[in-house]
Amino acid sequence: MFEDQTVDVACPKCGHKNSILVRDFEQSAESHFVCEACKVGVKIEATEFRQRLQQVREELEELEREAAREAKPKRKGDYQI
Secondary structure, three states, X not given: OOOOOEEEXXXXXXXXXXXXXXXXXXXXXXXXXXXXXXXXXXXXXXHHHHHHHHHHHHHHXXXXXXXXXXXXOOOHHHOOO
């Protein structure tokens, strides 16, 4: 669902924000990239990110279920006065 989205990660050396694909975090416990600005190698541990991403997915699924329930047409006996 979010695999093609990006996350901006600030370089710990220069502060430049580098865009990293969400799919890179999902594939392994840690990701590596080279800062576009200062060319330093950066390692990111993805465990916390993946946990939060799972929470967001679950919240989104719940919102979709609620929207589907509310979208059902009302019948004559469903209304309250």
